[in-house]
Amino acid sequence: MPQPGPPGRNDDPDVKSPRTYRRSYALTLLCAGMLMVILDGTIVTVALPAIGDDLGFSSADLAWVMNIYMIAFGGLLLLAGRLGDIFGRKRMFLAGIAVFTAASLLCGVAASPEMLLVARFVQGAGGAKASAVSLGMIVTLYPEPAEQGKAIGAFSFIGAAGASLGLVLGGVLTEAASWHWIFLVNLPIGAVTLLLATRVLAADTPTGPRGKADVVGAALVTAGLMLLVYAVVKAESYGWGAAKTWALVAGAFALLAGFAVRQARAATPLLPLRTFRSRKVTGANLIQILTIAAMFGFQVLVVLYMQHVLGYGSAKSGWAMLPTAAAIGAVSLGVSARLIARFGPRNVLVAGLLALTAGMLYLVRVPVDGSYAVDLLPVFVLLGGGGLVLPALATLAMSDARPEDAGVVSGLFNTTQQIGAALGVALLNTLATSRTDDLLADGKPPATALTEGYQLAFTAGTLLLATATVLTLVLLRPTRPNPHPAPEPLVHT
Structure with a gap:
């Protein structure tokens, strides 16, 4: 008979140890903080018309309600990541959640465009502090490849599906209450996350270089x-x-x-240039910029298409996006980690990008009198490929990170997400608006002009995704082993 182990040891693999439970709680809190931050990147999308009417934004300035958040977020991520390496990632995460929650209150009570934009900038700064160190903390919590893959899959699900869920929640809150509640809903979530994180997250020893950031x-x-x-x-x-x-x-x-x-x-x-010596880090972040630019721009424009062309309300357009969140969740939580472990992150990334490209290409033909079941639902299901793309990109981006640079590499990965999102919204929305204005000047009906403007933007999104696929095949190709390895050195005795 097997002898029992020493006191405190658990030999039953089916029984979780206290350390396992603590890691699970820590992962849950990190994902909760990330969900709150990601939701605010998209929750305002369906509420923009209501915000504009209430506060008196011009149509040109209204886009800055989203852009200023993403720019503050993306611009400060590198600094926050390095500060996390220097002063401790737990401390940076807690500070970020506190600032984000306080700024959400200011957004919710904003009475002028200027007040809302300032509060959104501060909110983005808080989100940067919390998000920059999250991925580095997860990699530290789960050093084993199999467990790390599952943890990154869960974290990536929050990032991808959370953006879609933000559209649903934004529409429901705007119609049921008012646009103010899309920000005020963060207060209880932030308070609970902050309270539990102080107890659950273990204090970490700073690993980065000493000195001023x-x-x-x-x-x-x-x-x-x-x-x-x-x-x-x-x-x-x-x-x-x-x-x-x-x-x-x-x-x-x-x-x-x-x-x-x-x-x-x-x-x-702030960002050691040696970081870019890794082909995986450089390639993954470049590919992410293109992918997120296409997908984030798509999310904004497809909502505008549903509202301005098909006549959907805020809540209906938000619920229409739910299949995307469900598909991403099923893929990222259900199979992505196993596929990455079996086929490698590069192959999984290619498969996911092909699905995204096919979905965006299908959307290029969207008509004026579009049907949800025929013209939109297949696209939303294909976009479940995002559940493969983000976990594979995160795995590739973090695979070569040194322990002392985990925070800054995590910050870089989140930075390229925000760069892609901000540029994607700006570029695709500008293309669509310019095309629509030209067609209206030529006498085209408004619905037709809007639709053809969106079609041009979706064409640009398709090209971005196709380019990302090509770069994956070129930049992330496997390294061939040396066919003529150096001889073993002689051992002198």
Whole structure:
């Protein structure tokens, strides 16, 4: 008979140890914090018309309710990730949740466009603090590849499906109560998350370099990203070939170039340039920018199509997106980790991108008198491929991260998500609006002009996804083993 183990040891593999339970609770809290942050990236989408009417936003400025959140989020993620490495990731996560929750209250009581935009910027800053360190904390909690794959799958599900759920929740809250509640709903969630996180999340030892964080670098990258998105948004009124547009673009790239120079010379860089020596890290983040740009732009524009062309209300357009969240959840939580373990993250990524590309391509033909069952539902199901894409990208991006750089690599991964989202919304919305305005000037009926504008944007989204697929095949190709390995060194005795 087998002898019992020492006191406190559990030899039954079917019984979870206290450490396993603690890790599960920690993962749940990290996912809850991420869900709250991700929801606020999309929950305002279906509420934008109500916000604009109530606060008096112009149609051109209304997009900044989303853009300023994503730019603050994306621009500060690198700084937050490095601060987490220096001062502790738990401390950074708690600070982020606290700032985000307080800013949500300010958003909910905003009485003017200026107040809402300032509060949204602060909210994005808080979201950056919480999100930048989350993935690094999960990798630390689950170092074993099999368990890590499942944990990343759950975290990626929150990121992908949470964006779709935000559309549903935003529509329901806006119609049932008012747009103010899409922000006020964060208060109880944030308070509970903050209270439990202080008890459940283990204190971590800082692993990053000692010294001051690169605040100058953070200012350069944030200003560069904001100016770049502003240039894309203003291209609608200035024109793509206008000198003003290209002056803004040149200024944005000058700031981003200054950031790169700063990182090469700083004693404690915000983003060490050695990070990009990894083909997996560089490729995964570049592919993510293209993918998120297409998918986030799609989410905004397909809601506008349903409301402005098909006549859906806020709640109905939100519920219409539910199959996407369900499909992503079924894939990312059900099979993504097993597929990645069996076939490798690159192959799973390619399969997911092909599904997304097929769905976006199908949407290019969307008609004026579209049917939900025929023209939209197949697209929403195919977009479940996002449940394969994000876990595979996260696995690839974090696979080469050093322990001392886990926070900044996690921050970089989240940064490219926000860059892609901000640029995708700005670019695709600008293309759609410009095309619609041209057709209206030519005398086309409003519904036809709107539909053809959305078709052009969906075509651009298809090209972005196709490019991401090609880059996956080229940049992330497997490394071939050396056919002529060096001989074993002689051992002298």
